[in-house]
Amino acid sequence: MSLASRLASLGKTLFRRRRLEADLDDELRGYLEELARKKRAGGLAPDEARRAAAIAMGGLESVKEETRDARIGADLEAAMRDVRYAWRSLWRSPGFAIATILTLGLGIGANTAIFSLVDAMLLSPLPYRDSTRLVFVWSDMSEAGYPRAPISGPELADLRRRARLFSGFGAIWANSAALTGEGDPEQLRVGLVTTDFFQVLGAEPALGRTFRAGDDAADAPSTIVLSDALWRRRFGADPHAVGRRVSYGGEPATIIGVMPDSFRLLLPPDSAVPDDLQAWATFWPKMTEDPRGQQFLRVVGRMKPGVTLAQGKSEIDGIAARISREFPEYGAAGRRFDAVGLHADGVREIRPVLLALFGGVAILLLITCVNVAGLLAARAASRRHEISLRIALGAGRGRLFRQCLAEGLVLSLLGAAAGVAIARGMLAVLFAARPESLRRIAAARIDLRVLVFAASIAILWGLLMSLAPLAEVLRAAPIANLKRGGNPTASPVRAFLVAVQTALSVVLVVGAGLVARTFSRIHGVDPGFRPDHALSFRLALPPARYGKPEAFNAFSRRFEEGLRGLPGVVAAAAVSHLPFDHIPNWGGPYLAKAAASGAPAPMADYRAVTPGFFAAVGARLVAGREFTEADDEKSRPVVIVDERLARLVWGGESPLGKTLRVDPRSSGQPEVPATVVGVVRHLRHRSLLEDVREQVYFAQRQIRRNPVAYVVRGTGEPGALAAPVRKLVADLDPQLPVSEARPLEDYLTDARGSQRFAMILAAAFAAAAMLLSAIGLYGVVAYSVAQRRREFGVRLALGALPKQVRALVLRQGARVAAAGLVFGIPAAVVTARLLRSQLFGVTPGDPLSYAGAIALLTLTALSASWFAARRAASASALEALKVE
DSSP states (O other): OOHHHHHHHHHHHHHOHHHHHHHHHHHHHHHHHHHHHHHHHTTOOHHHHHHHHHHHHTOHHHHHHHHHHHSTTHHHHHHHHHHHHHHHHHHHOHHHHHHHHHHHHHHHHHHHHHHHHHIIIIISOOSSTTGGGEEEEEEEEGGGTEEEEOEEHHHHHHHHHHOSSEEEEEEEEEEEEEEESSSSOEEEEEEEEOTTHHHHHTOOOSEEOOOOTTTTSTTSOOEEEEOHHHHHHHHTTOGGGTTOEEEETTEEEEEEEEOOTTOOOOOOGGGOOOTTOOEEEEOOTTGGGSOTTOEEEEEEEEEOTTOOHHHHHHHHHHHHHHHHHHOGGGTTTOOEEEEEEHHHHHTTTHHHHHHHHHHHHHHHHHHHHHHHHHHHHHHHHHTHHHHHHHHHTTOOHHHHHHHHHHHHHHHHHHHHHHHHHHHHHHHHHHHHHOOGGGGGGGGOOOOHHHHHHHHHHHHHHHHHHTHHHHHHHHHOOHHHHHHHTTOOOOOHHHHHHHHHHHHHHHHHHHHHHHHHHHHHHHHTOOOSSOOTTEEEEEEOOOHHHHOSHHHHHHHHHHHHHHHHTSTTEEEEEEESSOTTOSSOOOEEEEESSOOOTTOOOOEEEEEEEOTTHHHHHTOOEEEEOOOOTTSSTTSOOEEEEEHHHHHHHHTTSOOTTOEEEEOTTOOSSOOEEEEEEEEEOOOOSSOSSSOOSEEEEEETTTSOOSSEEEEEEESSOGGGGHHHHHHHHHHHOTTOOOEEEEEHHHHHHHHTHHHHHHHHHHHHHHHHHHHHHHHHHHHHHHHHHHHTHHHHHHHHHTTOOHHHHHHHHHHHHHHHHHHHHHHHHHHHHHHHHHTGGGOSSSOTTOHHHHHHHHHHHHHHHHHHHHHHHHHHHHSOHHHHTOOO
C-alpha cells in the first residue's frame, strides 16, 4: 500500500469513525443474515439458525474488535477511544473527579511552585552575558578569623596586571548618598564601581551608556548611572533624563545611563551588596593606590573563553603567593585568595533551604498521588461487577489496562492544569510572605521549563497511579463476581497505600517539628540588645558641608539633643552599623601586646557609636563607662570592647585602663593605641546563630563614619516617632534626607526570617500530609465498615454492645496507622539527618519532635477511624442485617 493510501486510511480511521462503524455494522449484519439463511436451508429453525450463525462467527463484538485492530491507525484510534471513555466515565462521577483533580492539583501545584524557585535560583544561569565564566574573588584570612574578606585596591591592581586567564576584574562597594535638587531630597543606595564593572559583569544599559575608562579621573566630571526603578519614579521614565545634571552627594553629577528593569546585582549575600541598588557611581581617583590593608572591594572576574574554574583558581592562587613574597606587610601568613563561581557562591546559603523545601513538596506529592491511587483502587473495586461483565463479554485484560491507564493520565493532566493555577497562587503568597533575606525568590516564574516539569510529573504519576486500579482488574474473577452481584471483597491494596501515606506523613511531620523547634531556639536567642520601642533611621552628611570633624560633630550633638527632647523619647544615639543591616561590615585587626613574629593580628568587628548608644539599644555595660561628650577629636583615643574580646585578651584581669592597638583608619595595621574605658556584653550584630567575632566600639566623635544610623527609644510605638524625627531633620538641614526609617525590631525579625519562612512552609506541608492521610484512612475504614455491615448486624443481634463494635473498627484503623508509623519513623530518622545543616539548638534525633509527630499522627488516625466507627455502631441490628 502506498504512503498516500495509508494516510487516507489513517484519516478515515481517525476522522470518519462513525461512517466506518456504520459500514462495518452493515457488512456484519449482511454476513450474519447470509450465514443464517444457509443454516435455515440446512433444515434449522429460524431462531436456531440465527444462533448457530452467531456462534460460527465467534460473536459480533469480537469480530468488530478484530476488524478495528486490523485498521491502519487502530492503536491511535483505540487510545483516543479510551480517552473519550475515561472522560465520559469521570463526567458521570463529578464528585469523584473534582476531589481527585483538586487533590492532585494541590500536590502538583506545590511541586511546581517550589520547582520554579529551584529553577530560578539554582538551575537557571545568571542574567549576564556568558555568566558561567564569572567568578567572585574573596580574600581568605582564616588565621585572623575572616575566611571571606574583601580585597584592597592594590590587590585588585595586582589581579588585573598579573592574570593571563582572565579578561578583566571589576569591583564594587555599596554605600549611600543623597540625591537633591529636583523634588524632595532622597537617600539612595549606591554602588561605587570600577569603570569596567558592567563590562566585566556582562550587563548592558537600557538607555545611554555605562562607565568607561577615564570617568574616574581626578579632572573628569562626576557621572552617575540610574536603576530603572529610580528613573521611572524620580524622572517619570523620561528618556531625556540621560544627560541631565543632578546633585548627588552634595556635588553636581551627570546622568549617563539607565539600567534595564531586569538588571539585578546577584552577588553573594555576605558581600553586603544589595540586589536593589538605585544608582552607581565611580570610585575616587587612584583607589588602587590605597593601603593594602584597606580591604573593602567586592571583586568579580571574567575568565577567558575555554578557561575552567580550576585553572582560574590556580592562577589566582599563584598571584596571591607572589604578592605574599613581594610585600612584607602581609607577614609570614601571607595573602590567600579564593576564587569561586559567581552563581554557586551566590546561592550557597539558600541552596540547602530550597533543596529541603523541594524534598518536602516531593514527599507531599507522593502522599497526594498515593491518596489518589487509593481513590482509584476503591473506584475500581466498586466497578468490579462492570469489569467482570466486560471480561465475560470478551474484553481482554490488556484493553482494560489501557482504559485504566487512560483514566489515570486524564486525571493527572487535569490535575496538572489545576496545579499550574494553584502554583501561580502559591507563588504570589510566597512572594508576599518572603523575608528580606530571601527576596531573590521573586525571580521565580511559571515559564516553559516549569510547565514542562509540571507536565512531566503529571504523566509520570498518571502512569504510576494507573497501577492501583490495575490490581483490581487483575483480581477480577468474572463468574464469581457476577454470582455475588458485584459485592466487593476486602482488598489489601488500599490499606497498604494508606500505610504508605502515614509513613510519608511521619517524615514531613518530624521535619516540621525539627524546623519549628529550631525556630523556637533561634527566637529564644538573646541578641544582647532590646529592639522593642525603638525607631531606627539613617542620615548621610554631605562631605562638602560636614567634612570637617568640628562641623560633623556639631551637627551630631545638636541633632541628638533635639531627638532626646522629642515627646516620649527616653534615649537617642548614633551607630555606624545597625544590628543585621545591609551596610558592608567594618572590621580590622587589634593587638594588646606585640604579636609573635609574622603572626597575623586577630580581627574584630568595629563599630562607632555616640554617647548613650548602649542605653538606647538596651545593651548591658558589664564594666567601666560609656562614651561621653568629652571623648571627642581633641582627646586621647578610647574604646569599649565586648566581653568576648576582654576574655580572650586579658582572661580574668580587668581590661579597664589597658591599651589596645586598633586600626580605625583601615590601613591594615593596628597602629593606633586606644585606652579601654568599658566592657559591654557581646551584641549579635551579624548572626543570631553564632558569635561571629570580637567587637571594638569607637567613640563616633573621634572616629567619624558616614552614613550614620540613629536609634531613638520611646515609650510608645516606634512608628509614631518617624514624623517628629523628619521634621527635626528638616528644621536643622532641609537638604538632608531621612532614609530607612523603621522599627529596630524589624532587623531582628528579618534575621529570623528565613527560619520562620521555612517553618511555615514545613508546617503547611505537614498539615496537608496529615489531612490526606486522615482522608485515606477514613476511606479504608469506612469501606471496610460497609463490607462488614452484615457481620456487625450479627454481632449486634447476638448482644454485642455498640462500644464493642466501635472498638473493633478503631483497632482496624490503629493497625493501619501503626504499620505506617513503624516504617515512617526509620525513614524520618534518615531524612532528618539531611536537615542537620538547617538545625540550631536541636539534633536530628530530637525526641520531642518524634514524640510530637507520633502523638499527632496517632490522634489523626484515631479521629479518622472514629467517624467510621460511629457509623458502624449507630445503625440498628435489623438495618445492619439488610442485604442489597
